[in-house]
Amino acid sequence: MFSPDTTRESISRDAEVLQKARFIFVDEESEEVVIRSYLRHDGILKQPKLSVSMANAYATISSKKIQDIIAYELHRLVVEHPEWAAWKSPKVVSILKNEGQDINAFTLSGAQALPLPTGSPATQSGDQAVALPTSTTTATTTNTSFVGFDSESPAEEEKKTRKKPSIAIPANWSPTAEHERRAREKNLNVTEVAEAFKLHAEAHDRRAANWNAAFTMWLTKAQPKQATAWG
Template sequence: MARDRANINTNIWTDTHWRQLTRDQQWLYELLLTHPELSYAGVSDWRPGRLMQFSAGTSRQEIERIGAELQAERFIFIDEDTEEVLIRSFLRHDGILKQPKLTISMVNAYAAVSSNNIREVIVHELNRLYAEAPGTKAFENTKVLTLLKQPGRSMDEFTLGVTPAFTLPVTPTARQTQALPTTTATTTATKKKTTSEPDGPDDVIPPRFDVQEIIDYLSAALERNDVRFKVGKSWHVEGRRLIDIDKYTVEQIKIVIRYATTDSFWKTNIMSMSTLRAKFEQLKLKAQAVNNQTAAPAQVASQHGWAN
C-alpha cells in the first residue's frame, strides 16, 4: 500500500553523512522518499526509465549512476532482479513504528516485497531498532515480533560495504529467535584505570561470555595505552550489538581492537566500546589491509575464518 505523504525530519540537515552527499545524491534520495509508490516498508519500484521522467533533462544512465552511489553510501538498497529499492533507514526515521495502525500496514507491505534480499535487510534493520528501543509501540504487536524472527542480514552482505576478509554468516543468529535479556541489578568490575563513579543498579546488563571476552580484550588494550575509562552499560550494549546485530565474530572484533589500539592515530581516539562500534566499518578496512600485508592469505583465512 502506497503512502499519501512523506515524513522528512528537518534534523536530516544536521547529519554529517547526509551533508557529505552530492546534490544529485540528495535529489534522488528525496525523490525516492517522496515517491507516490513508496510503501510503508520503505520499498518502491526501481525503474530508472520511469524515475528519469520526474526531472527534465535526466537520463536513465544518471539515475543508475546516482543510485549506485547512494547504495555505496548505504542510503538505499537496490535489487535489480525484482526491480525494487529499499530506503534502508526508512523505518528508523519515518515514525511508523510508533503508530499501531501503520505498524500493521508496514507488516503487510513487507509481505508484498518480492525481493528476498530486501526482505532480509528490512528484518535486520527492525532487529537493530528492537535492540535499541524494545519498548517501542510496534514491538507489542505479535506480527512484528514474528517478523523479527525471520532471516535477516545487513545490506553490507549484498553490496560493496562488506570486504572479503569479513564474510559474514547467512543463517539467522540466536538474537533473531529470542528476545533480548532484560536489564537487572548486577555489578561489573572496572579496570584499574577506571573512574571512581559506580554504575547505578539499572546501568548494567547481565554478562555474556562472548561479550565479556571482547570487553576484557579492549580494557586490557586501553590499560596498556594508559587510558582512563569506565566499563558501564554502554560497553555491554555496544559489544552485544557488534556480535548480534552487526554479526561479527569475537575473533574479528579482537583483530579490529588490536589494530585500533596500536595504530598511532586510532589509539588516541578509540577509548570505549561505543566509539569502537561507531568507527568499526572504517577500522575493519584498515585492519584488513594490515593483515593482508603481514600474513599470507591462506594463513589469515585459516586463523580467522576469513575468505581469500
C-alpha cells in the first residue's frame, strides 16, 4: 500500500538509490524493472516447472538490457549452484547463449562492469558446462514439464526461443479478441484504450518485441473512467 504522501518523484528517487546499489534496474524506455537477485533467492531455479515458466517469461521481456542482466546473473548461478534443476531445461540453457552484462554496465553509478564468472558456459572454450537434454529422452524418464520439447532437435529449440527484435508499433496493429474480453471484464472501452496506447507508443517512440503482450500489460493498469455527476 502507498502512503498518503507517496509521489511519483519520491518513487523515482527511491528507485535511483536502489539502482545505484545494484538491487534493481529500471529501463525507462520499456517501462520495465528487474530485481537483480530475485532468481538467486526466490527458489524458482530449483523447481523444473517454475524454471520453464521463468524462461518463457524471459522471452516476453521487451528490454534488451534487462534480458542481458538476467542472462549475466544466470551465468553466475550456474557456476555457484550447478545442482539446481533449471540447468536441465533446454529453454533455460538457451538463455545462457547470451553472455549478458553486469548490471553496472547500465546503472548510473558509473561503476565498472564485472566480468563473467570463471566456469560459466560463456567463458569455456571446450564442451558446454551445461549440456542440453538429449533427444532420446522420453516421457517415462522425464518430468512431465519437459515433455513436448525435450524430444525436439537443438535447431528447433533454438528457433522457438530466438529473441524477436523490438520494433515500433505496426500501423495496422489492433486489439485481439482476448484483449476485448479483458477490457469488458474491467468495464473499459477497448477502442478508446487501444487508441491511447497507440498514441503513447508513437509519441514516445516505444519499441517492443510483442505488441499484443505490451497491450495486455497496459490493460492491467488501465482504469475505467469515472462518471461525472452534474448538479
